[in-house]
Amino acid sequence: MRFEILALALIVGGCTWAFRFFPTKADLSGIKPDGILARFLASTGPAAIATLFVASALPMLTADxxxxxxxxxxxxxxxxxxxxxxxxxxxxxxxxxxxxxxxx
Known part of the structure; x- marks a missing residue:
């Protein structure tokens, strides 16, 4: 395996873990419900679903x-x-x- 691919996998895996782990440990009781941080955190779920959909649908679009x-x-x-x-x-x-x- 090439070092670049291994490094990329480790970086992406670490960032994904951090992005999922740290919001569960953060005290979010002080943020405003209509603030920018609350809107950002609320949009990450649908954004992840849309990303996974596009990544899985693109190969199927080439089918007959x-x-x-x-x-x-x-x-x-x-x-x-x-x-x-x-x-x-x-x-x-x-x-x-x-x-x-x-x-x-």
Missing amino acids: VPVPLGLGTAAVLAVFASTRSVVMATLAGSVGYGLAVWLL
């Missing part, structure tokens, strides 16, 4: 018929629009994608 991708995405959007639950939307997307792969 990306039906499972379309059904999974539609399930996520429909459930999130109706429930506003990220957990339920993620599970619905997984089930929709899995069913489409299994049926096709």
